[in-house]
Amino acid sequence: xxxxxxxxxxxxxxxxxxxxxxxxxxxxxxxxxxxxxxxxxxxxxxxxxxxxxxxxxxxxxxxxxxxxxxxxxxxxxxxxxxxxxxxxxxxxxxxxxxxxxxxxxxxxxxxxxxxxxxxxxxxxxxxxxxxxxxxxxxxxxxxxxxxxxxxxxxxxxxxxxxxxxxxxxxxxxxxxxxxxxxxxxxxxxxxxxxxxxxxxxxxxxxxxxxxxxxxxxxxxxxxxxxxxxxxxxxxxxxxxxxxxxxxxxxxxxxxxxxxxxxxxxxxxxxxxxxxxxxxxxxxxxxxxxxxxxxxxxxxxxxxxxxxxxxxxxxxxxxxxxxxxxxxxxxxxxxxxxxxxxxxxxxxxxxxxxxxxxxxxxxxxxxxxxxxxxxxxxxxxxxxxxxxxxxxxxxxxxxxxxxxxxxxxxxxxxxxxxxxxxxxxxxxxxxxxxxxxxxxxxxxxxxxxxxxxxxxxx
Numbered sequence: 001x002x003x004x005x006x007x008x009x010x011x012x013x014x015x016x017x018x019x020x021x022x023x024x025x026x027x028x029x030x031x032x033x034x035x036x037x038x039x040x041x042x043x044x045x046x047x048x049x050x051x052x053x054x055x056x057x058x059x060x061x062x063x064x065x066x067x068x069x070x071x072x073x074x075x076x077x078x079x080x081x082x083x084x085x086x087x088x089x090x091x092x093x094x095x096x097x098x099x100x101x102x103x104x105x106x107x108x109x110x111x112x113x114x115x116x117x118x119x120x121x122x123x124x125x126x127x128x129x130x131x132x133x134x135x136x137x138x139x140x141x142x143x144x145x146x147x148x149x150x151x152x153x154x155x156x157x158x159x160x161x162x163x164x165x166x167x168x169x170x171x172x173x174x175x176x177x178x179x180x181x182x183x184x185x186x187x188x189x190x191x192x193x194x195x196x197x198x199x200x201x202x203x204x205x206x207x208x209x210x211x212x213x214x215x216x217x218x219x220x221x222x223x224x225x226x227x228x229x230x231x232x233x234x235x236x237x238x239x240x241x242x243x244x245x246x247x248x249x250x251x252x253x254x255x256x257x258x259x260x261x262x263x264x265x266x267x268x269x270x271x272x273x274x275x276x277x278x279x280x281x282x283x284x285x286x287x288x289x290x291x292x293x294x295x296x297x298x299x300x301x302x303x304x305x306x307x308x309x310x311x312x313x314x315x316x317x318x319x320x321x322x323x324x325x326x327x328x329x330x331x332x333x334x335x336x337x338x339x340x341x342x343x344x345x346x347x348x349x350x351x352x353x354x355x356x357x358x359x360x361x362x363x364x365x366x367x368x369x370x371x372x373x374x375x376x377x378x379x380x381x382x383x384x385x386x387x388x389x390x391x392x393x394x395x396x397x398x399x400x401x402x403x404x405x406x407x408x409x410x411x412x413x414x415x416x417x418x419x420x421x422x423x424x425x426x427x428x429x430x431x432x433x434x435x436x437x438x439x440x441x442x443x444x445x446x447x448x449x450x451x452x453x454x455x456x457x
Contacts, residue, residue: 015079022079024087026326031070033119034084037112037195039063040215042103044196050106050205055099062096063103084116085109106205107196110229110317114194117328119216121190121238124332125183131339132180132245133456136173138347140452143169147445150427151266151356152365161368162360162427165351166449167440173452175248182241189234193218197228200316226316232306232324239303242331243296249338250296253289256345260286265355270348273341288345292338299334302327360427364392366402369430370421377416387413 039060046056066088069075081087086109093100143166153163193213196203202225209221222228259266269286277283309323360366367388374384391413395401403425410417423429435441438448 019079023083023322023325024077024079024081026329027084027113027116028077028087029325029329030084030113030116030120031075031088032067033116033123034088034112035063035067035070036119036216037115038088038103039067040212041107041195043215044208044212045102045105045205047211048206048208050207051102055102058096058099059092059103062092062100065095066091083109083113085112106198106203106207108199108229110199111194111197111225114197114229114231115216117235117325118190118192118194118218121234121328122187122217124336125187125190125238128332128335128339129180129183131336131343132176132183135339135343135346136176136180136452136456138343139169139173139176140449140456142166142346142349142351143173143445143449143452146351146353147442147449149351149353149356150360150431152359152363153440159363159365161365161440162430163440164431164442164445165353165356167445169346170445170448170452172248172252175251176245177452177455179241179245179248182244183238186234186237186241188219189237191219192234193221194228194231195221197222197225200226200229230313230316230318230321232310232321235324235328236303236306236310239299239306239327239331242335243300243303245335246292246296246299246338249342250293252342253293256289256349257286257293260284260289266352268350268352269345270350273345273348288341292342295334295338299331302331357427361403362401364395364402366425366427366430367392369424369433370402373421373424374414374416379414379416 042051042056042059042063045051046053051059066075075087075091077084077087081090089100089103092103146165146169149165150162151165151168152159153161153168193209193216195212195216196207196209213221222231256267256269258264260269269284269289271284273286273288274284275287277285305327306324309320313320370391371381371384371388374387375381379387391402391405391410394409395405403422407417407419407421410421431440432442435444438444
């Protein structure tokens with residue numbers, strides 16, 4: 001088969017070489033974006049009197065037919081035509097005749113592929129933002145139920161202080177809010193049209209790049225044709241934002257995995273987000289959370305892969321840039337799936353509220369309350385810290401918790417202790433009292449939830 005670019009060549013590559021160089025196996029994902037870009041381009045060519053109206057209408061009719069077939073998934077792509085652009089151009093020529101070859105007037109595959117990827121990411125980032133918001137709403141709904149559910153808070157994965165379970169959940173809401181802001185901000189750099197930049201130097205035809213950008217819904221056009229065809233910053237930024245999102249999901253996944261274990265027993269995942277064992281009948285595994293934790297690595301890899309591809313490229317376009325797509329497609333697929341799965345896991349999980357409450361009554365996470373009690377009575381905090389540490393040691397030696405200590409033992413450590421100390425040591429009181437802005441006190445958590453609702457509104 002003669003290549004559409006094969007005029008100056010006397011010899012064809014072997015089939016396996018063609019296959020190695022072809023991108024159609026993955027860039028067919030861009031079929032709709034490529035057709036939309038072509039429709040806008042030929043409309044502009046007609047408006048600028050570069051192509052006669054009759055040719056424009058014929059080409060548009062063919063492109064619309066190809067879009068219909070693409071929607072029906074009936075297009076057949078071939079490695080012989082290398083990529084999505086040449087495949088569709090060949091189909092158009094076969095469909096409407098040689099006039100289809102006029103479609104490529106005033107453009108190159110270099111600006112064409114860049115346009116496709118800008119369109120692709122513009123649409124997918126909007127979808128991702130919607131999915132983040134859906135997940136945030138689910139977190140808020142669970143948090144509203146569990147404002148007064150007590151839970152142990154951790155540092156170093158050791159019991160630290162009692163908290164509201166809703167407070168813990170809402171930490172992920174704010175992580176996701178920052179992720180959403182990053183994706184929203186990136187749209188400014190995605191929403192730029194490279195169409196009409198040509199191979200690298202523009203074109204001699206009197207095209208109107210702003211008009212084709214307007215047809216495609218782009219907010220602006222690239223000011224430099226070389227930058228337009230070689231820029232992949234917007235994909236790197238997308239992959240970076242995605243990596244940050246996956247880092248947050250992976251942290252949450254790790255906690256879901258811990259919480260659902262017998263050792264923690266804080267939650268139980270719904271059966272629809274769990275799997276069993278082929279040999280151990282009793283098992284209920286948090287496989288979906290584990291997969292999200294694992295898939296984080298591939299998203300990081302996609303970011304590092306593209307950064308490595310572009311780090312030493314001279315201007316303008318180089319074939320290396322064919323490696324920009326698979327990682328982008330894979331990342332979109334991964335984060336869309338991860339967000340959908342996670343939203344379902346959190347929405348349907350069963351929180352063991354009574355067990356959570358029991359845990360904070362059987363640890364030393366209220367020790368800070370003891371130290372604060374003394375500090376509020378004028379004892380230097382370091383001295384109060386030492387007194388409390390010795391009382392904790394005494395409890396460990398006797399098999400007690402702080403609430404079990406007799407008042408006389410407390411007063412032997414410091415004569416400032418009175419009977420009201422037992423109210424202070426209550427985990428419920430400990431959480432309620434932490435009413436500094438952003439703290440775990442129930443009033444503050446409720447205010448936080450209201451602020452979250454405003455963000456979502």
